[in-house]
Each structure stands twice: as structure tokens, then as C-alpha cells.
Amino acid sequence: MHAHGGPDAFGVPRWDFSTNANACGPCPVALAAVQAADARRYPDPVYTDLRSALAAFHHVAVERIVFAASASEFITRLSAAVALAGGRRVWLPALAYGDYGRAARAWHLQAVATPETADLLWLCEPASPMGGAEAWAREVAGQGGVVVLDRAYEPLRLSGACSLGADALDRVWQLWSPNKALGMTGVRGAYAIAPLQGQPLAQTLAVMAPSWPLGAHAVAMLTAWVQADVRQWLADSREQLAVWKRAQIALLENAGWRCLPSDANYFCARAPQNVDEVLDVARLRAKGIKLRETTSLGLPQHWRLSVQPPDAQAALSAALTTQQENSP
Incomplete structure (x- = not known):
């Protein structure tokens, strides 16, 4: 089976970090x-x-x-x-x-x-x-x-x-x-x-x-x-994505994740070791959050996250905090 982000057998994720589509869209x-x-x-x-x-x-x-x-x-x-x-x-x-x-x-x-x-x-x-x-x-x-x-x-x-x-x-x-x-x-x-x-x-x-x-x-x-109006919308969306990206990286780094450099509206990150061992992807998915693991892209033990708006970031932060608190 091909590995892709986005909707899956459980439907459309409410908070979808797994696909690199422009989170400001649709245009x-x-x-x-x-x-x-x-x-x-x-x-x-x-x-x-x-x-x-x-x-x-x-x-x-x-x-x-x-x-x-x-x-x-x-x-x-x-x-x-x-x-x-x-x-x-x-x-x-x-x-x-x-x-x-x-x-x-x-x-x-x-x-x-x-x-x-x-x-x-x-x-x-x-x-x-x-x-x-x-x-x-x-x-x-x-x-x-x-x-x-x-x-x-x-x-x-x-x-x-x-x-x-x-x-x-x-x-x-x-x-x-x-x-x-x-x-x-x-x-x-x-x-x-x-x-x-x-x-x-x-x-x-x-x-x-x-x-x-x-x-x-x-x-x-x-x-x-x-x-021209679509090109202007795209330029405006890049400005918004840049703001959201800085906030999302700060959120993950404050939680102990290591975020790798990126020029785009997505980046790769590795969870802290204690989270890496217990990161419950199924439970995250049940909460409406989907991440993209990058082994199929040649980068094991990392996650690719698209830049998402503040409400999605807040949901991710709350879910990760809960998992850390419940880890052995």
C-alpha cells in the first residue's frame, strides 16, 4: 500500500498535519x-x-x-x-x-x-x-x-x-x-x-x-x-504560513522536539526520546490528529508536519501533553 497523508479509512482528520496542502486554502x-x-x-x-x-x-x-x-x-x-x-x-x-x-x-x-x-x-x-x-x-x-x-x-x-x-x-x-x-x-x-x-x-x-x-x-x-488575484492570494497565504510556522516550531521545541530546518510550509521533527517510545499515533488519530511518519520517504524516526493554523496547533499541543503525562 502506498503511504500518503490526508484522509484515510477513518475519514478526514480534523487536524491534519500529514498533508502539505496550503492550510490557508482552499483559494x-x-x-x-x-x-x-x-x-x-x-x-x-x-x-x-x-x-x-x-x-x-x-x-x-x-x-x-x-x-x-x-x-x-x-x-x-x-x-x-x-x-x-x-x-x-x-x-x-x-x-x-x-x-x-x-x-x-x-x-x-x-x-x-x-x-x-x-x-x-x-x-x-x-x-x-x-x-x-x-x-x-x-x-x-x-x-x-x-x-x-x-x-x-x-x-x-x-x-x-x-x-x-x-x-x-x-x-x-x-x-x-x-x-x-x-x-x-x-x-x-x-x-x-x-x-x-x-x-x-x-x-x-x-x-x-x-x-x-x-x-x-x-x-x-x-x-x-x-x-493575478489568485497569485495575490497565494502571496498573502505565504505570509500567514510563515507566522504560523514560527509558532508551530516553538510549540514543538518547547515540548522537547527537535525540528529540522525547512524553507517550505512543512518541516521534519523528531520527538524527545521518552515520547518517541510511547507516541501513540492511533490515539492521536482518534482525537482527530494525523501526523506523517517519514520512513517511507527515507527518514526513519521522524515526523513531517505541515504548518497548520492556531486551533490545530492547540489541539496537537494538548494531545502531546496528555500523552507525555500518561507515559510510564
Whole structure:
């Protein structure tokens, strides 16, 4: 079973620290656009207007825009394309989203330790689960294989800057999935920007795509994504998230947790040893609180917590205090 944050068999957590969606969301303008989408009809199968809007927003040629049903779908389709073209090796960050490795294994791509030997290479900034820069980003971006920079959390960056400059970005695939930034993870839809020399692979990916990878609701979300009022809402939400993040880190550190540095709207933390041994995740979940343990992301004995508003932080603090008081 794939490990993910968010709703589970027990329903929607009231206080959800397990998913990295923007806790200020959903974005009102984007939500209204999705609610008004015409679900009675197919979208334009080549997404002419949306493709033009995204290309203009990113200042790239329209043929560089490649649509995907979701970031995970793109990860799988790109891995398949590389394997079918004769690729045999993949390079993965030591700590990374599990779908990179799962897609590689599904297509029998062998993981290698050195990027220069890989046919497909994955980067993510801000990285998950740590929320910072990729240590090897510049070196990996200069390799000869297919290099992908997953930018799912770039719109939720609260500090720092991307490791890659404009020239390097033009040499890699950029994968964008705005639903997290808009606080609308239930709406699936993503796109990639092909590198300047990536047209042959972009055409292959288009041929491999299902008909209408984006439904009407995804088109509405992505169309809203580039609008000025949505961009302003996102900028305002980053300011609010930064305030909440400082408070959340202080709360955990005062409780003895060790919080690791992060540039994003989430961070990793380790509970104090006495709590680590008795941290009752099931009991927390029963109280409506869900955390994300990071073993599946390559970081055992830590928890990734998204930044949440004060009421959620208060609930977490009360639950952790109760557990500490009841520990043997």
C-alpha cells in the first residue's frame, strides 16, 4: 500500500498535519472556478487556451507544455517513456517522494548511486520531506540523462530560493502540481515544462497520454492558477504560513522536539526520546490528529508536519501533553 497523508479509512482528520496542502486554502477564486466548471462536456482535447495561458505565465513556447492527470501520473508515464526508449538506470535523492522509486521499479529501472550513470534523474525543491534544497541539484541538472525537477512545493516556499538558475531550468523538466498551493488536493491536474531540447520526449509523452488527461475541473483550477488575484492570494497565504510556522516550531521545541530546518510550509521533527517510545499515533488519530511518519520517504524516526493554523496547533499541543503525562 502506498503511504500518503490526508484522509484515510477513518475519514478526514480534523487536524491534519500529514498533508502539505496550503492550510490557508482552499483559494476562494480557484474554488469558485472549479465549482462553476461545466462537467457536462469534454474539455478541448488539446487544451488550446490553457496551454497558451500557462506558456505565457512561464514565458516559454506553447509546445513545451505537457499536461498530466496528476504529478504521480506524470512520474509514471515519464518513467515508462524512458524505459521504453532503452533507459535502464534511475538516480533518486536519498530522501524523496516514494512514487519516483515505485514508478522506476514498475518499469525495471535500476537505482544507481551516481547521477552520471543514470538515464533518468529526479530532483525536488523544496524537497520532501525535508523542505530544503537538494544537495546535488546543480550537479544532477548538468547530467546527460532526463532530469526532472519536481516543483510541487515551490509556490509554498517561505524562504530560500531554487538552486537552479534560468539556464539550468531550461535544461531540465519542470513538474508543476498547483493543487497543494491552492489548498485543493482533491482536484487532480498537473503539467510539465519540457526543456529546450526536450521536444522529442515531449511528443512521445503526448502520444502515451490518455485522451483528456485533464477533466473540466482540472482545467478550471489550472486556468485560475495563473490569474493575478489568485497569485495575490497565494502571496498573502505565504505570509500567514510563515507566522504560523514560527509558532508551530516553538510549540514543538518547547515540548522537547527537535525540528529540522525547512524553507517550505512543512518541516521534519523528531520527538524527545521518552515520547518517541510511547507516541501513540492511533490515539492521536482518534482525537482527530494525523501526523506523517517519514520512513517511507527515507527518514526513519521522524515526523513531517505541515504548518497548520492556531486551533490545530492547540489541539496537537494538548494531545502531546496528555500523552507525555500518561507515559510510564
